[in-house]
Amino acid sequence: MVFLTENKKKGFIGRSLDTIERVGNKLPHPVTLFALFAVLVIIFSWFFSTLGVTVEHPTQEGEILVVTNLLSAEGINYIFTSMVGNFTGFAPLGTVLVTMLGIGIAERSGLISGALRALVMSVPNQLITAALVFGGIMSSMAADAGYVVLTPLGAVLFAGLGRHPLAGLAAAFAGVSAGFSANLLLTSLDPLLGSLTQHAAEMYDPVYAETINYAMNYYFMIVSVFILTIVGTFVTDKIVEPRLGNYEGGITEKVEGLTSLEKKGLKGALVAFIITIAALALLIVPTWGPLRGPEGEIINSPFFASLVPVILIMFFVPGFVYGRITKSIKGDKDVAEQLSDTMATMGAYIVLAFAAGQFVAYFNETNLGMIMAVQGAEFLETTGFTGIPLILTFIVVAGFINLFIGSASAKWAIMAPVFVPMMMGLGYSPELTQLAYRIADSTTNVISPLMPYFAIVIAFAQKYDKKIGIGTLISTMLPYSIAFSIVWVIMLIVWLTLGIDLGPGSPILYTR
Template identity: 40%
Template sequence: MSGAVPRPDRERGFLGFVERAGNLLPDPTIIFIYLIVVLMLVSALGEAMGWSASLSYPGEKAPEHAELANGVLTYRASNLFSEENIARLFTEMPRTFASFAPLGLVLTIMMGAAVAERSGLFSALIRGSLRNARKSLLTPIVAIIGMVSHHASDAAYVVFIPLAAITFAIVGRHPLAGLAAAFAAVSGGYAGNIMPGQIDVLLFGFTQEAARIVEPGWTMNPLGNWYFILGIVILFTPIIWFVTDRIVEPRLGTWNGVVDAELRADLDKAELTADERKGLRRAGLVALLIVAAFAALALWPGYTPFINEEAEGTARLQPLYASLIAGFFMLFLFTGTAFGRAAGAIKSAADVMEMMQHGVRTMAPYLVFVFFAAHFVAMFNWSRIGPIIAINGAEALAEMALPAALLLVSVLLLSSFLDLFIGSASAKWSALSPVVVPMFMLLGISPEMTTAAYRMGDSYTNIMTPLMSYFPLILAFSQRWDRSMGVGSLLALMLPYALCFMAMGIAMTVAWVGFDLPLGPGAQVHYTIPVETK
């Protein structure tokens, strides 16, 4: 299961082109620096050429960066090289960075998630779920656990995928089939999950900033895609089951490997210790207590901090939605602490603090990225190019009378194409959202639905690009079982999953719009601009 691996020829064909083109792209942070420079030049050109956009507006007070006269709201391009904008850039730089909505949300979640990960809770949940899986149901179990394991961040790739291969081998099935099924679930099914988590908060943070171009008071709902991502789990699981058992594994042939002492030792490492099992029981109890506490704050007679009694409809639940960020933080923090105390990973409060600090340290690259992304978003708003593109683009699309489903599929396909070159979901969405979110809002499509379409497209191509950050790691895992595995071999192994996911993703997006299905609590496909902000 080891030895030299021939270097694949990466210079030929479409995949060779994709790899060469992708390698020419700089780091996402550098991309945003370039985007800021381009934006400043375009803003100067826009003001010189008199770019503008107008729409009717019954309100009495104009939104920021807009002019109001005779019931008509007008946006005019603003030169970012002007004295006012240059002064704002430098004098408001700390505030621009610190007030960027996704920053506080993500840091809050990550401090709690770091405790759950570093204490071993996430790893134990993955190992405990897969260790005793029945052979006949092994593939669907791998699929479901893989999509749920996104909450575990790196553990999903580093722990779950090789463990799936080992488990397949132990029961006499081809380990590469297990690796492929796990990789497809973890990476190709990245948009799916049973419960919202960190990625929902991260992406909706960018969505919120973009939606406020049209509706300044629009507030993110972390559950805004819950039903959609749950639908992905339900629909992608049988796809992974069918493709693995009927296409991938037969193509691989019979596995003639030997379950040697090394393999047995690897599987033994997956066995939960008595302390870990005790930790999982305690973590489960703590999770129930936290859920009960949040339910009480929303339902307790005469004391409902999480309910806005003065609002109507789903708006009454807005405080509850807003509290979910803190809820996820507490869930990860306290369940991780309970597990760590029982398993021996946490011996004092200082250990918990160190884990939280580690979580913040791991976010250092993100902080650097956010600094420039925050300024790009802010300067995009100052230039007024966003609403100009959104309003004029919406008018052009409205004249074409394209159905909402087709518009969303276009976003999905654009997202999947960009994913071949830029792996970071947040980097792509932070650049795309200021244009597509407000544009689609003006066409009657909700920010939640636009985000859902983007997430779908961002997922299934993850398993088809060598530029994905974990692709070399998955290749190394596969070479343990077959020394001849190269980049092309792994791409060919994953291609059936990607094609099936793409077909199902497009069909699912179209069906969601066609049947006007709810995306989550309080989140619908269609959007109507409130009267006060029209």
């Protein structure tokens, strides 16, 4: 047997996944989806305005929130005059583009690919599974590079060791995709989601929103890296690989080692990274550090408000040094071209940001988000459905939505304006709500056939067996999704029980 083949008679899970794929494929493109949502907000604003729907603002005593009608003369005026500002003011737009400048240099110079290869090739054979999972989790610092570098590399490594290549592919895919939110470093995902969370929190409590920083989930995600590495290794070695059986495909490959120039480049990049960290530390560690707060405080200091340029520098400098040593960067023209190429890949995101910016701005202007949040929180309070059951339900809902809409930012742009204020009304911090969302979004990536890189992973697997399809890959990845979900939920419950901060100055509970 080369690979497990899909059963002709599909069970409940198989039929459910087929339905998800069929329905998801019929959904409009995310850009179209946001445009439709923006139109619906305009229509709903007229409808609920004529009904006279109002609520009392939860944090500003005596203030009554009414629905602003965007089909009124003033509303139409707002739609036309705010369109450009809604786009340029869309919270994640600038943060994502700036961070991608640094990450783009690190990726296109070859640093990210070289570092991942060095990681998985430098460990003993008995630790290769753990290295693949760990490398996959850490690859999120380079956005989507792990999908195209580490996933096929995992299959090649396992095949070369006489192990089942699909098990290696699955281990790497689990780390890259199911563990996407975890990392030892701050990645582009942190400011991307954090800016949306902060913007949503401003609707409910502008003063509290100012205290939110992009590292709000950092402590939790650091611990998650090691826990998920252990869990991913266990699932691969004890569940997935035994289920696949012996590989008899006859394809064995040898991974090409790093060249002497690449090794020299990695050493240079490491030195550059250490020097960069030391230089940045001078801005925050000493009491006179210019990025400390007014009274020498670190939490809620200018440093945490400057994490986007910090991430840019941390990736740019080592990437540039690596490129110079390996000759992938010969001069300033190469730097400019690599930066331009990186921005060229962001075209789809910029278009999405335009449509999403209109939707989010309309949602805020009409007060529909706040009204839904206040009324939703009041309803949940009357039912007594709060605490851990509420958090778990939110994770399930967000995970289910992820099966149909793959983009993490697109989903959060829709969900944050409603759920962040709602959870604040129930006493839970925006930081906690974002963390619950990140858990749901990551763990279900590997079983979502609509995830953008799902088809690419199948193509990598078909190199070893042309019969493999969506059902085979999903059945292989399902144990990872379940195990990561269970472990992450247990971690979250422990955090909730002990009241540990989720990140620097990021509490679990919200207090006015």
